[in-house]
Amino acid sequence: xxxxxxxxxxxxxxxxxxxxxxxxxxxxxxxxxxxxxxxxxxxxxxxxxxxxxxxxxxxxxxxxxxxxxxxxxxxxxxxxxxxxxxxxxxxxxxxxxxxxxxxxxxxxxxxxxxxxxxxxxxxxxxxxxxxxxxxxxxxxxxxxxxxxxxxxxxxxxxxxxxxxxxxxxxxxxxxxxxxxxxxxxxxxxxxxxxxxxxxxxxxxxxxxxxxxxxxxxxxxxxxxxxxxxxxxxxxxxxxxxxxxxxxxxxxxxxxxxxxxxxxxxxxxxxxxxxxxxxxxxxxxxxxxxxxxxxxxxxxxxxxxxxxxxxxxxxxxxxxxxxxxxxxxxxxxxxxxxxxxxx
Amino acid sequence: xxxxxxxxxxxxxxxxxxxxxxxxxxxxxxxxxxxxxxxxxxxxxxxxxxxxxxxxxxxxxxxxxxxxxxxxxxxxxxxxxxxxxxxxxxxxxxxxxxxxxxxxxxxxxxxxxxxxxxxxxxxxxxxxxxxxxxxxxxxxxxxxxxxxxxxxxxxxxxxxxxxxxxxxxxxxxxxxxxxxxxxxxxxxxxxxxxxxxxxxxxxxxxxxxxxxxxxxxxxxxxxxxxxxxxxxxxxxxxxxxxxxxxxxxxxxxxxxxxxxxxxxxxxxxxxxxxxxxxxxxxxxxxxxxxxxxxxxxxxxxxxxxxxxxxxxxxxxxxxxx
Numbered sequence: 001x002x003x004x005x006x007x008x009x010x011x012x013x014x015x016x017x018x019x020x021x022x023x024x025x026x027x028x029x030x031x032x033x034x035x036x037x038x039x040x041x042x043x044x045x046x047x048x049x050x051x052x053x054x055x056x057x058x059x060x061x062x063x064x065x066x067x068x069x070x071x072x073x074x075x076x077x078x079x080x081x082x083x084x085x086x087x088x089x090x091x092x093x094x095x096x097x098x099x100x101x102x103x104x105x106x107x108x109x110x111x112x113x114x115x116x117x118x119x120x121x122x123x124x125x126x127x128x129x130x131x132x133x134x135x136x137x138x139x140x141x142x143x144x145x146x147x148x149x150x151x152x153x154x155x156x157x158x159x160x161x162x163x164x165x166x167x168x169x170x171x172x173x174x175x176x177x178x179x180x181x182x183x184x185x186x187x188x189x190x191x192x193x194x195x196x197x198x199x200x201x202x203x204x205x206x207x208x209x210x211x212x213x214x215x216x217x218x219x220x221x222x223x224x225x226x227x228x229x230x231x232x233x234x235x236x237x238x239x240x241x242x243x244x245x246x247x248x249x250x251x252x253x254x255x256x257x258x259x260x261x262x263x264x265x266x267x268x269x270x271x272x273x274x275x276x277x278x279x280x281x282x283x284x285x286x287x288x289x290x291x292x293x294x295x296x297x298x299x300x301x302x303x304x305x306x307x308x309x310x311x312x313x314x315x316x317x318x319x320x321x322x323x324x325x326x327x328x329x330x331x332x333x334x335x336x337x338x339x340x341x342x
Numbered sequence: 343x344x345x346x347x348x349x350x351x352x353x354x355x356x357x358x359x360x361x362x363x364x365x366x367x368x369x370x371x372x373x374x375x376x377x378x379x380x381x382x383x384x385x386x387x388x389x390x391x392x393x394x395x396x397x398x399x400x401x402x403x404x405x406x407x408x409x410x411x412x413x414x415x416x417x418x419x420x421x422x423x424x425x426x427x428x429x430x431x432x433x434x435x436x437x438x439x440x441x442x443x444x445x446x447x448x449x450x451x452x453x454x455x456x457x458x459x460x461x462x463x464x465x466x467x468x469x470x471x472x473x474x475x476x477x478x479x480x481x482x483x484x485x486x487x488x489x490x491x492x493x494x495x496x497x498x499x500x501x502x503x504x505x506x507x508x509x510x511x512x513x514x515x516x517x518x519x520x521x522x523x524x525x526x527x528x529x530x531x532x533x534x535x536x537x538x539x540x541x542x543x544x545x546x547x548x549x550x551x552x553x554x555x556x557x558x559x560x561x562x563x564x565x566x567x568x569x570x571x572x573x574x575x576x577x578x579x580x581x582x583x584x585x586x587x588x589x590x591x592x593x594x595x596x597x598x599x600x601x602x603x604x605x606x607x608x609x610x611x612x613x614x615x616x617x618x619x620x621x622x623x624x625x626x627x628x629x630x631x632x633x634x635x636x637x638x639x640x641x642x643x644x645x646x647x648x649x650x651x652x653x654x655x656x657x658x659x660x661x662x663x
Contacts, residue, residue, distance in 0.1 A: 120554040123572075
């Protein structure tokens with residue numbers, strides 16, 4: 001399939017990224033009336049850019065409705081974006097024809113959040129895993145052998161190929177979902193909250209499996225999550241999203257240790273600390289109000305309606321996502337590591 | 343968690359999953375870990391074979407078919423060009439040794455008539471159910487999956503067929519094309535498919551938003567493959583229920599046609615026809631004329647019903663059977 005990767009595991013990974021997202025926008029029109037006239041637009045993803053390198057993980061974090069999942073779907077073109085570019089290994093995904101897209105989908109896969117909705121209840125595990133191989137004409141090339149190996153690799157008993165999804169637990173189903181994503185030797189996997197629906201006790205197992213697979217197969221991950229603890233554990237880079245925009249992006253340690261956007265700071269302060277003593281004494285930033293409607297996002301900075309630093313300029317001018325001396329890009333006019341005094 | 347078999351180095355070599363596929367030189371080691379991957383069809387058949395009533399029903403249907411279509415051999419009184427022989431002097435008498443199901447007003451053997459009538463009723467009932475289910479499923483699946491303009495177009499067409507008076511269409515079609523079994527089948531299927539189409543469309547509409555369908559799309563599956571392999575097996579329950587109902591409905595509707603003078607004409611007859619002819623005998627000593635054709639219809643519909651149940655359960659791996 002791909003070239004031997006031994007050299008790249010030794011040398012630091014440089015060169016062109018495997019995935020580049022450039023000024024991606026996704027609006028949903030709101031139609032009303034008899035003529036289905038467009039009366040407004042929901043801005044789900046508003047002009048975001050990032051890139052992911054081979055073997056690396058970029059995490060998208062943010063609260064519900066901030067556009068993380070939409071971004072993931074747009075990358076695979078399961079949702080047609082409004083504008084922007086997605087390049088996979090140099091190929092423009094948005095311009096790919098039907099045939100090219102099918103070929104591209106061999107290399108880009110997705111793992112879903114809900115392990116119950118993402119597996120066809122009428123197909124056996126074997127058939128679920130065989131389907132991608134059959135679609136791409138690779139079934140007769142040792143397909144059934146491969147399925148057994150895959151099941152084994154994700155920690156399931158290959159004897160269970162003839163079982164149905166309902167005969168497995170949530171964690172096992174998620175492993176089946178991961179195996180399905182691996183059947184076609186992808187280079188990139190979009191992990192859409194892969195452990196959010198799982199019991200805390202089995203999350204670690206699935207996360208570890210994902211990390212092992214990443215190293216073995218040199219996979220690039222786009223990891224979508226809202227569990228900041230897990231995110232720090234798995235990410236090389238983190239992008240924090242708010243209302244369809246990236247507000248802060250950078251290497252995982254930089255974003256966690258030097259959070260400079262008020263929203264990132266608020267998010268991080270909400271993560272519980274296991275030590276009860278620390279937990280009792282630490283300061284939390286409580287945001288007021290709700291996330292504004294994406295139909296009519298605030299002018300200027302989208303976070304200003306809930307921000308304790310908001311000034312006149314925040315309403316007038318949208319802060320660019322640039323490095324303001326923090327070492328990584330932040331979209332805030334008043335980016336500052338210092339936490340508010342409360 | 344079963345650890346990866348002791349071939350760690352193979353993966354460390356770096357060739358992505360390919361290594362998981364590559365067989366080592368010694369084939370023996372592999373064959374131990376490989377279990378037989380059964381096809382969907384095989385599992386389907388296994389589940390069906392466990393459904394006893396469905397198997398009995400197949401037997402009953404086969405028996406009915408053999409008896410009816412072999413009526414020339416099995417009927418106690420073989421039909422001639424003018425139908426089952428009459429015995430006007432005998433008239434209607436109840437069941438006896440010579441006439442198991444009795445005789446009708448013209449002294450004809452009811453059992454023989456039921457066997458000959460079954461040729462028409464079975465053919466029409468099953469063919470109409472099959473054809474209308476097929477058309478309805480295709481229309482419903484295409485409308486539901488494609489959505490937008492295609493959906494609108496197909497559903498308005500369905501509505502159109504639903505509001506036009508069916509008996510009128512049937513009568514006109516038979517007037518124009520003349521009575522033939524095939525005409526009746528086509529016309530009845532033409533007025534039955536809409537119910538199936540609406541049920542299937544509704545189911546597909548909700549199912550296609552499920553993540554496993556998106557996953558199939560993400561793996562590069564074509565629309566046809568998604569509909570046939572991933573969507574329809576999940577809709578088989580409602581499809582079967584509807585198909586079963588339309589068998590009975592077709593047999594009965596055919597008799598309405600005959601009653602109006604557009605259907606089967608004497609001396610030929612059908613079960614529905616015999617039933618409606620005997621309708622006036624309710625509560626009289628001749629009610630047996632009503633029972634036997636009714637029983638024949640009941641038996642057929644029940645058998646088809648259980649057969650449908652069996653098929654539905656065989657498609658559903660979560661069924662208790």
